[in-house]
Amino acid sequence: MGEEEGLHQTPLLDTMFVRGLKRKCFDGEEDIEGTLAGIKAIPSYNLQRQSLLDMSLVKLQLCHMLVEPNLCRSVLIANTVRQIQEEMTQDGTWQMINTQSTGQTSLDRLVSTDILCRSSREQAEGKQVPGYSSFNKDFEDDQTQDSSETMSTSSSVQTPRNLQSNVWEMENPQESRGNFQKSLDQIFETLENKNPNSVEDLFSEVDNSYYDLDTMLTGMMSNTKMGHCDGLETFSSPTTATSNSNCKSDLNELDHIVEILVES
């Protein structure tokens, strides 16, 4: 499905609530099988949440590269990341994100996060969608490349519990979650680390394509006009220029960095 391209160009629809959108809470669901095809490229809640997570992590790393990071800003971003992580862990979606290797770039996932701006009350006014069955569909719809091992795992699952246990068989969930938490704390720790060289060490093994993201993001942040989330289109153009191998590595960049942080 070509939904990824549509996601980049999604205008900021602040008040419109799209039918069949993936919901935070999974009670009272209805089948959205037919409606997903009809969705006009509005990113799902999960995708937007993931996008917010990615954006936040990039922001935290950007402030490592600044001279002396603003501690208040870093704390607020880190708290946001923790919130997202906690919610994703409760959803069980955290493991799914970690284990997929679809080749979809993390840049592509920096899509409109407008639905995250809406309060839970506003979201509750819309229709409910099913839980994991639609969740699987989201993945199927959103992936561009093969991810057969994860997809087969998720599609075979019928209930949340099965999903979790299946995924947890693939890798140790506590570890990966703990790794993330630890990497977050380590990122945070370096904020007051008196030895700046360690910050450089953290990134010494990172693929240079990640720095391209930084430049783009910096350029985007300096454009303080209300760039709807159309501004996110700027992400898609550079990535199309890069090779597929870069795209693949970008996706796992987060995991890669997590590993480096843990091992360092």
Add this chain to the structure above:
Amino acid sequence: MGCAPSGAVLQDPAPDIISTVEFNHTGELLATGDKGGRVVIFQREQESKQQPQRRGEYNVYSTFQSHEPEFDYLKSLEIEEKINKIRWLPQHNAAYFLLSTNDKTVKLWKVSERDKRPEGYNLKDEDGRLRDPSMITTLRVPVLRPMDLMVEATPRRVFANAHTYHINSISVNSDYETYMSADDLRINLWNFEITNQSFNIVDIKPANMEELTEVITAAEFHPHHCNAFVYSSSKGTIRLCDMRAAALCDRHAKFFEEPEDPSNRSFFSEIISSISDVKFSHSGRYIMTRDYLTVKVWDLNMENRPMETYQVHDYLRSKLCSLYENDCIFDKFECVWNGSDSVIMTGSYNNFFRMFDRNTKRDVTLEASRENSKPRAVLKPRKVCVGGKRRKDEISVDSLDFSKKILHTAWHPSENIIAVAATNNLYIFQDKVN
């Protein structure tokens, strides 16, 4: 109240982004600090009968370099020279005193006038060269002769090396002997006479930095009770502390927090609840706090919720994700009381600033821009349109310029004169009377 620009826009040849604005206790002087470490002081003209229309305009009185960029060799980090805050001391004699601070160092400056100079020295001639004592045959008494007014600023004290984190606030105590400086995690109490030590009165640094989830964002002494002060946090809370209770005021005497509205919760809830400024009313009975979207007035006797809440720019609530993306959500707006505590003012984007009358509950949005501010012309109220249909004079939310933010404003202590800093321009507006 009709706002009329007075003296138009005050600009100097090398404008830098203004980072703080503060009237002194009489309103005669207005100090600004900028990103380049400079302080510019304006003085109000004496009103003269000959020129009644020039009712007390502000002109440049003194300019000096307060802070220079420094380099922290231990951390290999640069220390910015940007002036974060200026606070005046009350006047005791002919000289003026103010505190100015950057991220790390607070300085006490003395600003004094010199309009006479001594002439007729015995041991040196008019050029200042020393005379040969053996050549002196007569003695005379030097006399003071008038000279062109010279305003000089001299640093009298430098309070350094007491802050690991970035100083966000300074506040002069009502005893006029001490003041406090607050950074992200600690608050220190200083005596004006002692520069090599300070008392740490608040410390919220966790033993393990990984557990850090909250920082201090602003702090201020009570205007009358020299033992009491408040500090605000990034989680939207305010703590009132009493220094008589303990040397380290880690336990608050009062804790102000509004319960969260669960229906309004989003991933950005915490960020927009972070308090960027806290100010006591002149009466000392209320505190005002500014978070990203609102200004709140709290009664010191009621901790569980604010007395009044004013929406500054609620139309941004649905744009929080974009504002997070471009970092605008982290902008720290200040807020100020008028002299009688009846009106509060704060800034917004697009060079807008807002005033709220606490008694009439009316509010107004005004714009500080050259195009709209001809001298003596009354400012026209502005309106942001949120719905679909935009009226002629309104501006739509999507057209707002988020690079034009008014973070710093000041209100004259007794008159309706306000100073508004719009990036690198300073606007002074007066109430239109007569």
